Amino acid sequence: MRSVAEILVLEAVRKSYGIGTPVETEVLHGIDLAVRAGEFLAIIGPSGSGKSTLLNIIGLLDRPTSGRLVIDGTDTTGLGDGDRTRLRGRTIGFVFQHHYLISAFTALENVMMPMIVDRGRADPAMARRAEELLGWMDLERWRNNRVNNLSGGQQQRVAVARALALDPPLVLADEPTGNLDTAAAEGVFARMRRINRERGTTFLLVTHNLALAERCDRIVEVVDGRIAAEPAGAHAGPAAG
Amino acid sequence: MNRWLPFEWIAALRFLAEGRMQTVFILGGVTIGVGVIVFMSAMLAGLQANFIRRVLTSQPQIQLLPREEAARPLRAVRGVIEAAVVQRPTQRILSIDQWQAIAAAVRARPDVLVVAPTVAGSALAVRGDASRSISVVGMDPAQYFRIVRVPDYLVAGEARLGTDDIVVGSELARNLGAGVGDRINVTTARGGQRTLTVTGIVDFGNKGANERSTYVALRTAQSLLDLVGGATTIDVTVADIYAADVIARDIAGMAPVKADSWITTNAQFFTAVRAQQTSNTLIRLFVGLSVAFGIAAVLVVSVIQRSKDIGILRAMGASRGRILRIFLVQGGVLGFAGSVLGSVLGAGSLFLWHRWFRQADGSELFPLVLTADLFAAAAMLAALTGVLAALAPAVRAASIDPVDAIRG
Ligand SMILES: Nc1ncnc2c1ncn2[C@@H]1O[C@H](COP(=O)(O)OP(=O)(O)O)[C@@H](O)[C@H]1O
Numbered sequence: 001m002r003s004v005a006e007i008l009v010l011e012a013v014r015k016s017y018g019i020g021t022p023v024e025t026e027v028l029h030g031i032d033l034a035v036r037a038g039e040f041l042a043i044i045g046p047s048g049s050g051k052s053t054l055l056n057i058i059g060l061l062d063r064p065t066s067g068r069l070v071i072d073g074t075d076t077t078g079l080g081d082g083d084r085t086r087l088r089g090r091t092i093g094f095v096f097q098h099h100y101l102i103s104a105f106t107a108l109e110n111v112m113m114p115m116i117v118d119r120g121r122a123d124p125a126m127a128r129r130a131e132e133l134l135g136w137m138d139l140e141r142w143r144n145n146r147v148n149n150l151s152g153g154q155q156q157r158v159a160v161a162r163a164l165a166l167d168p169p170l171v172l173a174d175e176p177t178g179n180l181d182t183a184a185a186e187g188v189f190a191r192m193r194r195i196n197r198e199r200g201t202t203f204l205l206v207t208h209n210l211a212l213a214e215r216c217d218r219i220v221e222v223v224d225g226r227i228a229a230e231p232a233g234a235h236a237g238p239a240a241g
Numbered sequence: 242m243n244r245w246l247p248f249e250w251i252a253a254l255r256f257l258a259e260g261r262m263q264t265v266f267i268l269g270g271v272t273i274g275v276g277v278i279v280f281m282s283a284m285l286a287g288l289q290a291n292f293i294r295r296v297l298t299s300q301p302q303i304q305l306l307p308r309e310e311a312a313r314p315l316r317a318v319r320g321v322i323e324a325a326v327v328q329r330p331t332q333r334i335l336s337i338d339q340w341q342a343i344a345a346a347v348r349a350r351p352d353v354l355v356v357a358p359t360v361a362g363s364a365l366a367v368r369g370d371a372s373r374s375i376s377v378v379g380m381d382p383a384q385y386f387r388i389v390r391v392p393d394y395l396v397a398g399e400a401r402l403g404t405d406d407i408v409v410g411s412e413l414a415r416n417l418g419a420g421v422g423d424r425i426n427v428t429t430a431r432g433g434q435r436t437l438t439v440t441g442i443v444d445f446g447n448k449g450a451n452e453r454s455t456y457v458a459l460r461t462a463q464s465l466l467d468l469v470g471g472a473t474t475i476d477v478t479v480a481d482i483y484a485a486d487v488i489a490r491d492i493a494g495m496a497p498v499k500a501d502s503w504i505t506t507n508a509q510f511f512t513a514v515r516a517q518q519t520s521n522t523l524i525r526l527f528v529g530l531s532v533a534f535g536i537a538a539v540l541v542v543s544v545i546q547r548s549k550d551i552g553i554l555r556a557m558g559a560s561r562g563r564i565l566r567i568f569l570v571q572g573g574v575l576g577f578a579g580s581v582l583g584s585v586l587g588a589g590s591l592f593l594w595h596r597w598f599r600q601a602d603g604s605e606l607f608p609l610v611l612t613a614d615l616f617a618a619a620a621m622l623a624a625l626t627g628v629l630a631a632l633a634p635a636v637r638a639a640s641i642d643p644v645d646a647i648r649g
């Protein structure tokens with residue numbers, strides 16, 4: 001489906017905070033990682049090991065201190081702020097632990113927002129597309145509700161729909177189920193997994209929930225800013241159905 | 242969601258709508274500020290327009306008069322003054338030397354509209370047992386009526402002036418018991434005496450003027466005042482009334498006359514207007530500043546409250562420029578909406594003021610001058626002020642690092 005086999009390549013990616021200050025610390029110590037298009041990848045690891053930092057770098061929200069990052073065939077090294085912003089908008093969808101929906105808008109409008117940002121204005125086709133996405137998340141009934149009036153699980157499903165708005169090849173989800181009870185977490189995870197199977201969207205899922213991680217194609221463990229050996233039992237590649 | 246609005250406007254309007262209390266309070270502030278400015282500016286414009294209208298329609302903007310006769314000290318030998326006390330000579334009614342040549346020269350100037358030589362003096366009007374002292378203005382109606390629109394004030398008869406005709410003020414006509422077609426005797430201290438027929442009666446809306454004003458043909462006044470072939474005054478109107486001062490000085494420089502412009506004659510009025518304008522400008526400036534600070538303060542708080550929203554919009558692919566514009570639009574909208582409400586408030590209060598506060602006789606204190614220009618200027622300025630006030634908060638919003646915003 002995607003022309004580039006490897007949607008994501010990281011080579012020797014390092015990240016330091018507080019550069020030039022006495023508290024300079026390196027958080028990522030040379031990450032090498034390749035992710036194939038269509039993979040559903042779990043990233044696990046203890047708190048403070050650098051998972052969010054890694055995801056923010058992959059998501060072009062943050063810049064690595066050194067190393068190379070290639071997204072969907074584009075080498076991001078040396079890209080300017082504007083190009084990074086454009087690439088991010090078109091190729092990457094985000095789901096965060098604290099959903100971060102925009103409270104001034106309804107569920108439908110939140111899902112439309114990436115399309116409006118992309119095109120500069122709203123049009124009726126966007127509303128139809130957003131309704132379809134909310135349909136996948138079983139949220140049609142709530143589309144005109146202010147997002148503050150939805151439950152945690154519903155809000156997170158709106159966030160997943162929003163991440164898919166521009167049909168990006170890559171979705172980054174940082175502990176999306178961290179604040180949800182088991183049933184709600186299952187609801188969110190199952191829908192992401194189905195999108196991955198049906199549309200071939202690549203997912204990077206940071207999670208502490210090992211039961212969910214087990215159901216991914218591959219598990220990557222980050223410990224102290226390095227990728228640990230892949231735990232036994234993880235699948236070697238995308239599972240078929 | 243409105244399909245025609247750009248993203249920046251959608252987000253800006255929604256943010257304003259969601260911050261209900263903040264928006265209402267700052268709108269109230271802007272409204273009051275703009276209302277005060279509109280009220281004050283319109284009132285000042287009304288007072289000025291009132292005055293200027295009078296100047297434009299009922300008086301010459303420059304008057305040329307004979308140079309005053311100056312008394313010189315008596316000297317027997319050079320340097321020795323014999324009579325040290327110099328009395329100011331009584332100013333006789335004098336004709337302007339070579340007034341015809343001067344009038345022609347002034348009329349030839351491109352910046353001059355009308356030149357009307359007149360002979361003016363006082364006289365006694367007698368009819369039967371009644372007599373009144375009057376002021377006689379002799380002139381050429383073809384010129385003079387273009388400066389002082391006497392025919393506009395006619396209440397009876399017509400403003401036709403043959404050599405034996407006279408147009409009189411309404412009070413004078415009443416005092417003398419004269420109507421149109423009646424004759425009155427006019428005599429002067431210099432021995433002039435004529436019997437004139439009343440052809441028109443005018444009402445200037447001013448008792449003093451109605452009691453004394455009379456108009457006759459130039460020749461008639463010349464013979465009454467013993468100034469045959471002379472002119473005591475040359476009345477001049479100019480194209481640009483504000484240039485009257487310069488033109489007057491120019492004329493006085495080239496011809497042996499004294500030239501008074503309306504600007505000099507009404508120096509007090511201008512000083513008052515200038516003082517009022519200065520304070521008006523200062524008030525505008527400070528109201529504008531406090532409006533700007535108010536908008537900036539509200540938006541700074543809004544940026545902080547919405548830093549997560551801004552972070553997520555940036556993560557979604559919104560550029561810094563887009564975020565910047567969201568807040569500039571909010572500032573502009575607050576300024577513009579406030580100015581519209583403020584214009585309504587200011588114009589409404591001025592309207593009520595104009596209705597309730599009247600002169601003793603019920604006439605208006607000042608004319609209502611509410612021009613579209615004023616509102617358009619207020620709206621533009623307020624919107625601009627809003628945008629400028631939003632600049633600092635907007636730059637701050639645009640510089641929010643999405644990573645910081647998302648990490649919380
Ligand atoms: N802006 C920052 N400045 C300094 N240190 C930071 C910053 N952000 C994260 N860190 C540090 O980097 C490390 C990795 O953090 P993070 O990527 O959030 O870990 P995880 O998501 O695995 O819990 C932590 O020790 C954290 O304190």
Ligand SMILES: [Mg+2]
Nearest residue numbers: 051052053174
């Ligand atoms: Mg984290």
